[in-house]
Amino acid sequence: MNLLVLAFLSLALGFIFNLWxxxxxxxxxxxxxxxxxxxxxxxxxxxxxxxxxGDTSGLECYACHDKKVAIKLKFxxxxxxxxxxxxxxxxxxHGSHKRNNNCFNCHDETNLELLQTRDGRQxxxxxxxxxxxxxxxxxxxxxxxxxxxxxxxYWKRDMGPIDRKGCASCHNPHSPxxxxxxxxxxxxxxxxxxxxxxxxx
Amino acid sequence: MSCDPSNCxxxxxxxxxxxxxxxxSAVLTAGIAALAASLAPLRELTDAxxxxxxxxKHYKELDKAEMAKVLDRITRDVERQYQVRPxxxxxxxxxxxxxxxxxxxxxxxxxxxxxxxxVAENNQSRDxxxxxxxxxxxxxxxxxxxxxxxxxxxxxxxxxxxFYMPVQCQQCKNPACVKVCPVKATWQExxxxxxxxxxxxxxxxxxxxxCPYFARRFNWTKPSLPKDRINLNMSYLGNxxxxxxxxxxxxxxxxxxxxxxxxxxxxxxxxxARKFGNxxxxxxxxxxxxxxxxxxxxxxxxxxxxxxxxYYFDV
Numbered sequence: 001m002n003l004l005v006l007a008f009l010s011l012a013l014g015f016i017f018n019l020w021x022x023x024x025x026x027x028x029x030x031x032x033x034x035x036x037x038x039x040x041x042x043x044x045x046x047x048x049x050x051x052x053x054g055d056t057s058g059l060e061c062y063a064c065h066d067k068k069v070a071i072k073l074k075f076x077x078x079x080x081x082x083x084x085x086x087x088x089x090x091x092x093x094h095g096s097h098k099r100n101n102n103c104f105n106c107h108d109e110t111n112l113e114l115l116q117t118r119d120g121r122q123x124x125x126x127x128x129x130x131x132x133x134x135x136x137x138x139x140x141x142x143x144x145x146x147x148x149x150x151x152x153x154y155w156k157r158d159m160g161p162i163d164r165k166g167c168a169s170c171h172n173p174h175s176p177x178x179x180x181x182x183x184x185x186x187x188x189x190x191x192x193x194x195x196x197x198x199x200x201x
Numbered sequence: 202m203s204c205d206p207s208n209c210x211x212x213x214x215x216x217x218x219x220x221x222x223x224x225x226s227a228v229l230t231a232g233i234a235a236l237a238a239s240l241a242p243l244r245e246l247t248d249a250x251x252x253x254x255x256x257x258k259h260y261k262e263l264d265k266a267e268m269a270k271v272l273d274r275i276t277r278d279v280e281r282q283y284q285v286r287p288x289x290x291x292x293x294x295x296x297x298x299x300x301x302x303x304x305x306x307x308x309x310x311x312x313x314x315x316x317x318x319x320v321a322e323n324n325q326s327r328d329x330x331x332x333x334x335x336x337x338x339x340x341x342x343x344x345x346x347x348x349x350x351x352x353x354x355x356x357x358x359x360x361x362x363x364f365y366m367p368v369q370c371q372q373c374k375n376p377a378c379v380k381v382c383p384v385k386a387t388w389q390e391x392x393x394x395x396x397x398x399x400x401x402x403x404x405x406x407x408x409x410x411x412c413p414y415f416a417r418r419f420n421w422t423k424p425s426l427p428k429d430r431i432n433l434n435m436s437y438l439g440n441x442x443x444x445x446x447x448x449x450x451x452x453x454x455x456x457x458x459x460x461x462x463x464x465x466x467x468x469x470x471x472x473x474a475r476k477f478g479n480x481x482x483x484x485x486x487x488x489x490x491x492x493x494x495x496x497x498x499x500x501x502x503x504x505x506x507x508x509x510x511x512y513y514f515d516v
Contacts, residue, residue, distance in 0.1 A: 001224045008231030015238030029328040031427065036317045039468045142515075146486040147476060147494075152468040155478045155485070156295075159461030170473065178472065180357030184313035187351060188330050 029188045036184040041150055045168030047126035059125060061112035071112075073103060093175030106131055106173070128173065129166040143167070259385070260398040260438070268437075271400075275441055282442070283428050291437040292459035294392035300453055300509065301393070301480040301487045302464075304367060306497070307515040308474035311336055311358040311365030315466035315475065319369075322454060322465035323440040324432050326424030333451040334369040334466065335415065344497070369466075370395065370416035370451035371500060371508030378408035378417060387448070393509050394453050396438040404446040413504050417450045453477070480509075487511075 014020070041048075049056055057063070064086065065071070074082040081101050083090055094100045108116040115123050117134035133140030142148035146162075150170060154160035167173070253274055257263075263271060272289045279287045316334045325331040337349030341362055349366065359365065376395050379387055386401035387408055409417040423445045435441040436456035443449050454464035458477070467475040478485035490496065496513040499506075 001228060005224075005227045005231045008228065008235045011235040012231065012238040015235065015241060018241075026329075029330050031327060031430065032317045032320070036314050037321045037469060039318075042471050145489045147489055148473065148515075150470070150473040151476075151486075152463060154461045155458070155463050156461035165473075170471065178310055178359075180359065181310070181312055181471075182356060183311060183353070183358045184317050186313065186354055187332055187335070189352070190329070 026188075026190070032185060039152060041165055041169040042178065043169065043172060045126075045166055046128065047166060048169055050126055059113065065112055071109070075101070091172070091175040093177070094173065128168050132167040132173075254400060257400055259401055261388075272437065275435075275437070279435070279442060283426070283431055285428060285431055285433060287431075287433045287435045287441070289435045289437065289441055290456070292439070292455055294390050294394075294459065297481055298479045299393045299481050300372070300458060301478065301491075302372070302453070302510045303476040303487050303490045303494075303496075304510070304512050305472075305474040305476070305515060306364055306366060306512050308472045309336075309365045309367060310472050310474075311338060311353070311360075311363075312471060314469045314471060315367060318465045318469035319451070319454075321430060322432055322457070323452075324424075324426055324435070324442050325418075325449070326420065326422075326426060326443075327430070328425045329422060331418045331420070331424070331449065333416070333418070333449075334367050337366045337368060338363050339366055346501075366512065367466075368414055368416075368500070369510070370453075371414050371506065371510040372451075372453060374507035374509060375505060377411040377413065377504070377506055381407040381411040383407065390438075392459070394455060394458075395450075396452055396455065397448055397450065398438065399441070399443050399447045399449070402447040404448065406448065408448055413501050413506065414508075417448050420445050420447055420449065 044052075044054065046056075046059055048054075049059075076082055078098070079101060080098060081092060081103065083092070092101065104116070106115055108114040108122055111122070113125065115125055115128060115131045117123060117131050119134055121130070121134075123130045129140075129143070133143075139148050146164065149167070150165040151162060153162040155162075170178075251274075257271060258267065268291055272291060275289045276287060279285070279289070313336050316332050316336065319325070319333050320327070320331075323333070325333070335351045337346065337351050338353045338360070339346075339349045341364060353360075372393055372395055374389075374393070376389060379389055379395060382388075383405060384401060384403055386403070387395060387397045389395045404419065406419055409419055420443050424443055426442055431442075432440060434456055436459075439452050439455035454462075454466075458464055464475075464477055467477050476486045476490060478487040480487050480491070482488060490513055491511065494513040495516065496511050499508045499511065
Protein backbone atom coordinates (compact mmCIF):
# COMPACT_ATOMS: atom_id res chain seq x y z
CA MET A 1 0.00 0.00 0.00
CA ASN A 2 2.70 2.47 1.01
CA LEU A 3 4.66 1.54 -2.07
CA LEU A 4 1.63 2.23 -4.22
CA VAL A 5 1.21 5.70 -2.70
CA LEU A 6 4.87 6.40 -3.30
CA ALA A 7 4.65 5.23 -6.91
CA PHE A 8 1.59 7.35 -7.64
CA LEU A 9 3.08 10.44 -6.00
CA SER A 10 6.33 10.10 -7.90
CA LEU A 11 4.38 9.66 -11.13
CA ALA A 12 2.40 12.83 -10.35
CA LEU A 13 5.60 14.76 -9.64
CA GLY A 14 7.14 13.37 -12.78
CA PHE A 15 4.20 14.53 -14.90
CA ILE A 16 4.04 17.97 -13.25
CA PHE A 17 7.73 18.74 -13.68
CA ASN A 18 7.76 16.97 -17.04
CA LEU A 19 10.80 14.86 -16.12
CA TRP A 20 10.65 12.93 -19.39
CA UNK A 21 10.85 16.14 -21.36
CA UNK A 22 9.20 16.88 -24.67
CA UNK A 23 9.94 14.71 -27.67
CA UNK A 24 12.92 16.03 -29.59
CA UNK A 25 11.80 18.84 -31.89
CA UNK A 26 12.76 18.88 -35.55
CA UNK A 27 14.81 21.78 -36.81
CA UNK A 28 12.55 24.76 -37.57
CA UNK A 29 11.71 25.07 -41.24
CA UNK A 30 12.78 28.46 -42.62
CA UNK A 31 10.20 30.52 -44.51
CA UNK A 32 10.68 30.32 -48.25
CA UNK A 33 12.38 33.22 -50.04
CA UNK A 34 9.68 35.46 -51.56
CA UNK A 35 11.46 35.44 -54.92
CA UNK A 36 10.05 31.95 -55.44
CA UNK A 37 6.46 33.16 -55.26
CA UNK A 38 6.86 36.16 -57.58
CA UNK A 39 4.87 35.92 -60.79
CA UNK A 40 7.26 37.92 -62.93
CA UNK A 41 8.39 36.48 -66.25
CA UNK A 42 11.85 35.09 -66.87
CA UNK A 43 13.01 38.37 -68.46
CA UNK A 44 11.90 41.80 -69.67
CA UNK A 45 11.15 42.14 -73.37
CA UNK A 46 11.43 45.43 -75.26
CA UNK A 47 7.67 45.86 -75.19
CA UNK A 48 7.60 45.15 -71.41
CA UNK A 49 10.33 47.77 -71.02
CA UNK A 50 8.39 50.37 -73.02
CA UNK A 51 5.11 49.55 -71.26
CA UNK A 52 6.57 49.82 -67.77
CA UNK A 53 8.55 52.96 -68.58
CA GLY A 54 11.94 51.32 -68.08
CA ASP A 55 15.28 52.39 -69.52
CA THR A 56 14.88 52.09 -73.31
CA SER A 57 18.20 53.69 -74.25
CA GLY A 58 19.42 50.28 -75.41
CA LEU A 59 16.81 50.36 -78.17
CA GLU A 60 18.07 53.60 -79.70
CA CYS A 61 20.45 52.17 -82.27
CA TYR A 62 21.21 55.44 -83.99
CA ALA A 63 22.56 57.00 -80.85
CA CYS A 64 25.80 55.21 -81.81
CA HIS A 65 25.31 53.88 -85.36
CA ASP A 66 25.31 56.15 -88.36
CA LYS A 67 22.26 55.85 -90.62
CA LYS A 68 24.30 56.38 -93.77
CA VAL A 69 26.99 53.81 -93.07
CA ALA A 70 26.07 50.25 -93.97
CA ILE A 71 27.17 47.63 -91.45
CA LYS A 72 29.52 44.88 -92.50
CA LEU A 73 29.49 41.73 -90.38
CA LYS A 74 32.82 40.04 -89.65
CA PHE A 75 33.11 36.29 -89.25
CA UNK A 76 35.87 34.19 -87.70
CA UNK A 77 37.42 31.01 -89.12
CA UNK A 78 34.56 28.85 -87.78
CA UNK A 79 32.03 31.11 -89.43
CA UNK A 80 30.82 32.63 -86.13
CA UNK A 81 30.00 36.30 -86.23
CA UNK A 82 32.54 38.46 -84.39
CA UNK A 83 30.66 40.77 -82.05
CA UNK A 84 32.02 44.26 -81.52
CA UNK A 85 32.97 45.33 -78.00
CA UNK A 86 29.71 47.31 -77.61
CA UNK A 87 27.62 44.19 -78.15
CA UNK A 88 29.71 41.75 -76.12
CA UNK A 89 26.79 41.02 -73.77
CA UNK A 90 24.97 39.21 -76.58
CA UNK A 91 25.19 35.42 -76.52
CA UNK A 92 24.78 34.01 -80.01
CA UNK A 93 22.87 30.87 -79.16
CA HIS A 94 19.83 30.85 -81.44
CA GLY A 95 19.50 27.58 -83.30
CA SER A 96 21.68 24.50 -83.33
CA HIS A 97 24.71 23.87 -85.57
CA LYS A 98 25.68 27.55 -85.41
CA ARG A 99 23.80 28.18 -88.63
CA ASN A 100 21.84 31.13 -87.35
CA ASN A 101 24.94 33.30 -87.20
CA ASN A 102 23.85 36.37 -89.10
CA CYS A 103 22.46 39.41 -87.23
CA PHE A 104 20.42 40.38 -90.28
CA ASN A 105 18.48 37.13 -90.27
CA CYS A 106 16.21 39.01 -87.86
CA HIS A 107 17.39 42.62 -87.63
CA ASP A 108 16.64 44.91 -90.53
CA GLU A 109 19.78 45.93 -92.38
CA THR A 110 18.31 49.18 -93.66
CA ASN A 111 16.82 50.33 -90.33
CA LEU A 112 18.45 48.89 -87.23
CA GLU A 113 15.55 49.91 -85.01
CA LEU A 114 13.29 47.49 -86.86
CA LEU A 115 13.17 43.75 -87.38
CA GLN A 116 12.57 41.94 -90.63
CA THR A 117 10.40 38.83 -90.85
CA ARG A 118 11.23 35.94 -93.20
CA ASP A 119 8.54 37.06 -95.61
CA GLY A 120 10.02 40.56 -95.81
CA ARG A 121 7.73 42.55 -93.52
CA GLN A 122 9.29 45.16 -91.26
CA UNK A 123 8.11 45.02 -87.63
CA UNK A 124 8.97 47.06 -84.57
CA UNK A 125 11.25 45.52 -81.94
CA UNK A 126 8.33 45.66 -79.49
CA UNK A 127 6.33 43.45 -81.88
CA UNK A 128 9.00 40.77 -82.09
CA UNK A 129 6.46 37.99 -81.63
CA UNK A 130 5.46 38.53 -85.28
CA UNK A 131 9.06 37.95 -86.29
CA UNK A 132 9.42 34.77 -84.21
CA UNK A 133 6.18 33.46 -85.70
CA UNK A 134 7.54 33.80 -89.22
CA UNK A 135 9.89 30.87 -88.51
CA UNK A 136 8.28 29.03 -85.60
CA UNK A 137 4.89 28.38 -87.16
CA UNK A 138 3.48 25.58 -84.98
CA UNK A 139 4.63 27.28 -81.78
CA UNK A 140 3.13 30.57 -82.94
CA UNK A 141 -0.16 28.78 -83.64
CA UNK A 142 -0.12 27.36 -80.09
CA UNK A 143 0.74 30.77 -78.69
CA UNK A 144 -2.20 32.35 -80.50
CA UNK A 145 -4.48 29.73 -78.95
CA UNK A 146 -3.06 30.60 -75.51
CA UNK A 147 -1.43 27.20 -75.17
CA UNK A 148 2.24 28.11 -75.54
CA UNK A 149 3.63 30.62 -73.11
CA UNK A 150 2.69 32.51 -70.00
CA UNK A 151 -0.86 33.56 -69.25
CA UNK A 152 -2.28 35.23 -66.18
CA UNK A 153 -5.44 36.99 -65.19
CA TYR A 154 -8.88 35.59 -65.97
CA TRP A 155 -9.72 32.28 -67.64
CA LYS A 156 -13.29 33.56 -67.90
CA ARG A 157 -12.89 36.38 -70.39
CA ASP A 158 -16.13 38.19 -69.51
CA MET A 159 -15.07 38.54 -65.88
CA GLY A 160 -11.74 40.21 -66.47
CA PRO A 161 -8.75 40.60 -68.76
CA ILE A 162 -6.23 37.94 -69.65
CA ASP A 163 -2.58 38.89 -69.74
CA ARG A 164 -0.59 37.13 -72.47
CA LYS A 165 3.15 37.51 -72.74
CA GLY A 166 5.08 37.70 -75.99
CA CYS A 167 7.99 35.43 -76.90
CA ALA A 168 10.73 37.78 -75.69
CA SER A 169 9.18 38.09 -72.21
CA CYS A 170 10.49 34.60 -71.46
CA HIS A 171 13.00 33.73 -74.21
CA ASN A 172 16.16 35.67 -74.89
CA PRO A 173 15.95 36.16 -78.67
CA HIS A 174 19.69 35.73 -79.04
CA SER A 175 19.71 32.54 -76.96
CA PRO A 176 16.16 31.20 -76.63
CA UNK A 177 16.54 28.00 -74.54
CA UNK A 178 15.80 28.58 -70.87
CA UNK A 179 19.00 28.96 -68.86
CA UNK A 180 19.21 26.71 -65.81
CA UNK A 181 17.85 28.21 -62.61
CA UNK A 182 18.00 27.51 -58.91
CA UNK A 183 15.06 25.37 -57.81
CA UNK A 184 12.98 26.40 -54.81
CA UNK A 185 13.58 24.33 -51.67
CA UNK A 186 12.12 20.84 -51.69
CA UNK A 187 9.88 19.28 -49.08
CA UNK A 188 11.27 19.07 -45.57
CA UNK A 189 10.93 15.46 -44.53
CA UNK A 190 9.60 14.70 -41.06
CA UNK A 191 12.50 12.32 -40.67
CA UNK A 192 15.65 13.49 -42.43
CA UNK A 193 16.45 11.65 -45.62
CA UNK A 194 19.66 9.84 -44.75
CA UNK A 195 20.58 8.21 -48.03
CA UNK A 196 20.30 10.15 -51.27
CA UNK A 197 17.43 8.85 -53.34
CA UNK A 198 18.74 7.30 -56.50
CA UNK A 199 16.76 7.01 -59.65
CA UNK A 200 19.06 4.47 -61.25
CA UNK A 201 18.31 0.83 -61.37
CA MET B 202 -23.99 -15.42 -0.36
CA SER B 203 -25.82 -16.74 2.65
CA CYS B 204 -23.94 -17.87 5.74
CA ASP B 205 -25.00 -19.68 8.77
CA PRO B 206 -23.31 -17.70 11.49
CA SER B 207 -22.93 -20.81 13.67
CA ASN B 208 -21.11 -22.76 10.99
CA CYS B 209 -19.36 -20.07 9.01
CA UNK B 210 -16.55 -21.03 6.64
CA UNK B 211 -16.55 -17.75 4.76
CA UNK B 212 -13.58 -15.43 5.22
CA UNK B 213 -14.29 -12.81 7.82
CA UNK B 214 -15.53 -9.52 6.39
CA UNK B 215 -12.53 -7.18 6.34
CA UNK B 216 -12.99 -4.61 8.95
CA UNK B 217 -12.73 -0.98 7.89
CA UNK B 218 -10.70 0.68 10.52
CA UNK B 219 -9.07 4.11 10.61
CA UNK B 220 -5.68 2.86 9.38
CA UNK B 221 -6.95 1.00 6.32
CA UNK B 222 -9.29 3.88 5.44
CA UNK B 223 -6.49 6.42 5.55
CA UNK B 224 -4.24 4.16 3.56
CA UNK B 225 -6.67 3.54 0.74
CA SER B 226 -7.64 7.22 0.67
CA ALA B 227 -3.95 8.11 0.27
CA VAL B 228 -3.59 5.68 -2.61
CA LEU B 229 -6.72 7.07 -4.24
CA THR B 230 -5.62 10.70 -3.81
CA ALA B 231 -2.15 9.99 -5.16
CA GLY B 232 -3.65 8.09 -8.08
CA ILE B 233 -5.97 10.95 -8.95
CA ALA B 234 -3.10 13.40 -8.63
CA ALA B 235 -1.00 11.33 -11.03
CA LEU B 236 -3.86 11.12 -13.49
CA ALA B 237 -4.51 14.86 -13.29
CA ALA B 238 -0.82 15.63 -13.77
CA SER B 239 -0.63 13.34 -16.78
CA LEU B 240 -3.49 15.31 -18.39
CA ALA B 241 -1.59 18.58 -17.96
CA PRO B 242 -0.94 18.95 -21.73
CA LEU B 243 -4.68 19.59 -22.11
CA ARG B 244 -4.08 23.01 -20.52
CA GLU B 245 -2.24 23.99 -23.68
CA LEU B 246 -5.38 23.34 -25.72
CA THR B 247 -6.60 26.84 -26.45
CA ASP B 248 -8.61 26.50 -29.64
CA ALA B 249 -11.27 24.13 -28.45
CA UNK B 250 -14.33 23.75 -30.64
CA UNK B 251 -16.97 26.30 -29.72
CA UNK B 252 -20.61 25.32 -29.25
CA UNK B 253 -21.47 27.38 -32.34
CA UNK B 254 -19.03 25.38 -34.43
CA UNK B 255 -20.11 22.09 -32.86
CA UNK B 256 -23.76 22.64 -33.70
CA UNK B 257 -23.07 23.83 -37.26
CA LYS B 258 -24.90 21.92 -40.00
CA HIS B 259 -23.31 20.20 -42.97
CA TYR B 260 -22.26 22.57 -45.75
CA LYS B 261 -24.96 21.33 -48.11
CA GLU B 262 -27.69 21.91 -45.55
CA LEU B 263 -26.75 25.50 -44.73
CA ASP B 264 -29.13 28.09 -46.12
CA LYS B 265 -28.00 31.60 -47.05
CA ALA B 266 -28.60 33.20 -43.66
CA GLU B 267 -26.89 30.36 -41.84
CA MET B 268 -23.93 30.51 -44.23
CA ALA B 269 -23.60 34.25 -43.57
CA LYS B 270 -23.42 33.49 -39.85
CA VAL B 271 -20.81 30.79 -40.41
CA LEU B 272 -18.68 33.09 -42.57
CA ASP B 273 -18.94 35.74 -39.87
CA ARG B 274 -17.79 33.23 -37.26
CA ILE B 275 -14.82 32.24 -39.43
CA THR B 276 -13.92 35.92 -39.93
CA ARG B 277 -13.97 36.44 -36.16
CA ASP B 278 -11.93 33.27 -35.54
CA VAL B 279 -9.25 34.32 -38.02
CA GLU B 280 -9.19 37.83 -36.58
CA ARG B 281 -8.76 36.49 -33.05
CA GLN B 282 -6.00 34.08 -34.03
CA TYR B 283 -4.05 36.16 -36.53
CA GLN B 284 -5.07 39.80 -35.78
CA VAL B 285 -5.87 40.43 -39.44
CA ARG B 286 -9.32 40.86 -40.95
CA PRO B 287 -9.88 38.45 -43.84
CA UNK B 288 -12.46 38.49 -46.61
CA UNK B 289 -14.20 35.12 -46.31
CA UNK B 290 -16.74 34.11 -48.95
CA UNK B 291 -18.47 30.99 -50.15
CA UNK B 292 -17.92 30.79 -53.90
CA UNK B 293 -20.48 28.68 -55.75
CA UNK B 294 -19.82 26.67 -58.92
CA UNK B 295 -20.74 28.33 -62.23
CA UNK B 296 -23.23 26.81 -64.64
CA UNK B 297 -21.79 25.08 -67.69
CA UNK B 298 -18.29 24.94 -66.26
CA UNK B 299 -16.14 21.87 -65.73
CA UNK B 300 -12.58 22.61 -64.78
CA UNK B 301 -9.69 20.74 -66.34
CA UNK B 302 -5.98 21.17 -65.80
CA UNK B 303 -3.33 20.39 -68.41
CA UNK B 304 0.37 20.24 -67.68
CA UNK B 305 3.02 20.27 -70.40
CA UNK B 306 5.76 17.81 -69.46
CA UNK B 307 7.95 19.12 -72.28
CA UNK B 308 7.99 22.59 -70.74
CA UNK B 309 8.21 21.96 -66.99
CA UNK B 310 11.71 22.81 -65.76
CA UNK B 311 11.27 21.55 -62.20
CA UNK B 312 11.81 24.91 -60.46
CA UNK B 313 9.17 24.17 -57.77
CA UNK B 314 7.79 27.72 -57.93
CA UNK B 315 4.27 26.28 -58.22
CA UNK B 316 4.73 24.46 -54.90
CA UNK B 317 5.46 27.65 -52.99
CA UNK B 318 2.96 29.85 -54.83
CA UNK B 319 0.34 27.29 -53.81
CA VAL B 320 1.45 27.37 -50.18
CA ALA B 321 1.30 31.17 -50.16
CA GLU B 322 -2.10 31.34 -51.87
CA ASN B 323 -3.78 28.64 -49.84
CA ASN B 324 -2.55 29.43 -46.31
CA GLN B 325 -0.88 26.09 -45.76
CA SER B 326 1.07 25.38 -42.58
CA ARG B 327 4.72 26.39 -42.91
CA ASP B 328 6.06 24.36 -39.98
CA UNK B 329 5.23 21.50 -40.04
CA UNK B 330 5.19 21.87 -43.76
CA UNK B 331 2.13 21.12 -45.85
CA UNK B 332 2.46 21.28 -49.63
CA UNK B 333 -0.17 20.21 -52.14
CA UNK B 334 2.22 19.81 -55.08
CA UNK B 335 5.10 17.36 -55.33
CA UNK B 336 7.49 17.74 -58.27
CA UNK B 337 8.92 14.39 -59.30
CA UNK B 338 12.26 14.28 -61.09
CA UNK B 339 11.99 11.39 -63.53
CA UNK B 340 14.64 9.84 -65.79
CA UNK B 341 13.97 10.18 -69.50
CA UNK B 342 12.30 7.25 -71.17
CA UNK B 343 10.05 6.17 -68.33
CA UNK B 344 6.79 7.13 -66.72
CA UNK B 345 7.35 4.75 -63.82
CA UNK B 346 6.58 6.82 -60.76
CA UNK B 347 8.72 4.51 -58.64
CA UNK B 348 11.72 6.11 -60.34
CA UNK B 349 10.62 9.61 -59.40
CA UNK B 350 12.54 11.62 -56.82
CA UNK B 351 10.90 14.58 -55.13
CA UNK B 352 13.82 15.44 -52.84
CA UNK B 353 16.18 16.62 -55.56
CA UNK B 354 18.37 19.51 -54.44
CA UNK B 355 20.62 20.48 -57.32
CA UNK B 356 21.99 23.98 -57.92
CA UNK B 357 20.38 24.27 -61.31
CA UNK B 358 17.33 22.83 -62.96
CA UNK B 359 16.53 21.38 -65.46
CA UNK B 360 19.15 18.61 -65.36
CA UNK B 361 20.16 16.72 -68.47
CA UNK B 362 18.50 13.33 -68.84
CA UNK B 363 15.52 14.07 -66.61
CA PHE B 364 12.06 15.48 -66.94
CA TYR B 365 9.89 16.87 -64.18
CA MET B 366 6.36 15.86 -63.31
CA PRO B 367 4.44 17.91 -60.74
CA VAL B 368 1.73 15.85 -59.05
CA GLN B 369 -1.18 17.32 -57.13
CA CYS B 370 -4.86 16.50 -56.60
CA GLN B 371 -6.12 15.12 -59.90
CA GLN B 372 -9.76 16.14 -59.24
CA CYS B 373 -10.93 12.71 -60.36
CA LYS B 374 -14.29 12.08 -61.99
CA ASN B 375 -14.50 8.90 -59.95
CA PRO B 376 -12.72 9.91 -56.75
CA ALA B 377 -11.68 7.14 -54.38
CA CYS B 378 -11.30 9.62 -51.51
CA VAL B 379 -14.95 10.64 -51.64
CA LYS B 380 -16.17 7.03 -51.52
CA VAL B 381 -14.31 6.19 -48.33
CA CYS B 382 -15.27 9.24 -46.29
CA PRO B 383 -17.49 7.93 -43.47
CA VAL B 384 -19.05 11.33 -42.69
CA LYS B 385 -19.44 12.88 -46.17
CA ALA B 386 -17.04 15.67 -45.33
CA THR B 387 -15.59 15.52 -48.84
CA TRP B 388 -17.53 15.47 -52.11
CA GLN B 389 -17.37 16.39 -55.76
CA GLU B 390 -18.88 19.71 -56.80
CA UNK B 391 -20.73 20.23 -60.12
CA UNK B 392 -17.70 22.01 -61.64
CA UNK B 393 -15.51 19.00 -60.93
CA UNK B 394 -13.64 20.19 -57.86
CA UNK B 395 -13.51 17.72 -54.99
CA UNK B 396 -13.82 19.81 -51.84
CA UNK B 397 -13.50 19.27 -48.09
CA UNK B 398 -15.67 20.82 -45.39
CA UNK B 399 -13.02 21.40 -42.73
CA UNK B 400 -15.72 21.82 -40.09
CA UNK B 401 -17.21 18.42 -40.86
CA UNK B 402 -13.99 16.39 -41.24
CA UNK B 403 -13.27 14.06 -38.34
CA UNK B 404 -9.66 13.43 -39.33
CA UNK B 405 -9.89 9.66 -39.83
CA UNK B 406 -7.49 9.90 -42.83
CA UNK B 407 -9.30 7.21 -44.82
CA UNK B 408 -9.23 9.54 -47.83
CA UNK B 409 -5.48 9.97 -47.52
CA UNK B 410 -5.08 6.21 -47.69
CA UNK B 411 -7.53 5.86 -50.57
CA CYS B 412 -5.94 8.48 -52.82
CA PRO B 413 -3.54 6.87 -55.34
CA TYR B 414 -1.81 10.23 -55.99
CA PHE B 415 -0.67 11.22 -52.47
CA ALA B 416 -2.73 14.37 -52.87
CA ARG B 417 -4.24 14.70 -49.41
CA ARG B 418 -2.49 16.11 -46.37
CA PHE B 419 -3.31 15.87 -42.69
CA ASN B 420 -2.84 18.58 -40.08
CA TRP B 421 -1.03 16.64 -37.36
CA THR B 422 -0.52 19.77 -35.29
CA LYS B 423 -2.03 23.22 -35.22
CA PRO B 424 -0.92 24.74 -38.53
CA SER B 425 1.63 27.52 -38.16
CA LEU B 426 0.88 30.43 -40.43
CA PRO B 427 2.93 33.64 -40.10
CA LYS B 428 0.72 36.73 -39.92
CA ASP B 429 2.57 38.59 -42.65
CA ARG B 430 2.24 35.70 -45.10
CA ILE B 431 -1.49 35.12 -44.72
CA ASN B 432 -3.69 35.41 -47.81
CA LEU B 433 -6.74 37.43 -46.83
CA ASN B 434 -8.88 36.39 -49.79
CA MET B 435 -10.45 33.25 -48.30
CA SER B 436 -13.21 30.86 -49.14
CA TYR B 437 -15.14 28.40 -47.02
CA LEU B 438 -14.26 25.30 -49.06
CA GLY B 439 -10.85 26.63 -50.02
CA ASN B 440 -8.02 28.36 -48.28
CA UNK B 441 -9.40 29.52 -44.92
CA UNK B 442 -7.01 28.50 -42.12
CA UNK B 443 -7.47 24.90 -41.07
CA UNK B 444 -7.69 23.40 -37.60
CA UNK B 445 -5.53 20.67 -36.16
CA UNK B 446 -6.81 17.21 -37.07
CA UNK B 447 -8.42 17.85 -40.45
CA UNK B 448 -7.49 16.87 -43.99
CA UNK B 449 -6.72 19.32 -46.77
CA UNK B 450 -5.71 19.20 -50.42
CA UNK B 451 -5.57 21.12 -53.69
CA UNK B 452 -8.95 22.59 -54.63
CA UNK B 453 -7.89 24.29 -57.89
CA UNK B 454 -7.68 27.59 -55.92
CA UNK B 455 -11.46 27.71 -55.54
CA UNK B 456 -11.33 31.32 -54.30
CA UNK B 457 -9.65 32.35 -57.56
CA UNK B 458 -11.04 30.00 -60.20
CA UNK B 459 -14.69 30.41 -59.20
CA UNK B 460 -14.14 34.15 -59.48
CA UNK B 461 -12.93 33.67 -63.05
CA UNK B 462 -9.20 33.84 -62.38
CA UNK B 463 -6.40 31.37 -63.06
CA UNK B 464 -5.00 29.27 -60.20
CA UNK B 465 -1.88 30.50 -58.40
CA UNK B 466 0.35 27.64 -59.59
CA UNK B 467 -0.43 28.52 -63.20
CA UNK B 468 0.32 32.22 -62.84
CA UNK B 469 3.69 31.65 -61.21
CA UNK B 470 4.98 29.06 -63.71
CA UNK B 471 7.92 30.71 -65.52
CA UNK B 472 7.79 28.15 -68.34
CA UNK B 473 4.08 28.41 -69.10
CA ALA B 474 3.76 24.66 -68.61
CA ARG B 475 0.43 24.84 -66.78
CA LYS B 476 -2.89 25.40 -68.52
CA PHE B 477 -6.31 25.59 -66.95
CA GLY B 478 -9.84 26.27 -68.06
CA ASN B 479 -13.36 25.18 -68.77
CA UNK B 480 -13.34 22.01 -70.85
CA UNK B 481 -16.98 22.53 -71.84
CA UNK B 482 -16.00 25.71 -73.70
CA UNK B 483 -14.57 24.63 -77.09
CA UNK B 484 -12.57 27.87 -77.36
CA UNK B 485 -10.72 27.34 -74.08
CA UNK B 486 -7.03 26.53 -73.92
CA UNK B 487 -7.63 23.13 -72.33
CA UNK B 488 -10.12 22.12 -75.05
CA UNK B 489 -7.50 23.08 -77.66
CA UNK B 490 -4.87 20.97 -75.89
CA UNK B 491 -7.08 17.90 -75.57
CA UNK B 492 -8.00 18.26 -79.27
CA UNK B 493 -4.56 18.84 -80.75
CA UNK B 494 -1.79 17.74 -78.38
CA UNK B 495 -0.26 14.40 -77.60
CA UNK B 496 -1.96 13.84 -74.28
CA UNK B 497 -0.63 11.12 -72.02
CA UNK B 498 -4.14 10.36 -70.96
CA UNK B 499 -4.27 10.24 -67.19
CA UNK B 500 -1.97 9.37 -64.37
CA UNK B 501 -2.46 5.82 -63.01
CA UNK B 502 -5.24 5.29 -65.50
CA UNK B 503 -5.60 1.66 -64.39
CA UNK B 504 -7.25 2.68 -61.12
CA UNK B 505 -10.26 3.98 -63.00
CA UNK B 506 -10.27 7.26 -61.10
CA UNK B 507 -10.46 9.25 -64.37
CA UNK B 508 -8.56 12.40 -63.38
CA UNK B 509 -9.38 15.87 -64.69
CA UNK B 510 -5.65 16.56 -64.65
CA UNK B 511 -3.95 15.79 -67.97
CA TYR B 512 -0.26 15.56 -68.74
CA TYR B 513 0.73 16.26 -72.30
CA PHE B 514 3.73 16.75 -74.57
CA ASP B 515 4.62 19.23 -77.25
CA VAL B 516 5.87 17.90 -80.59
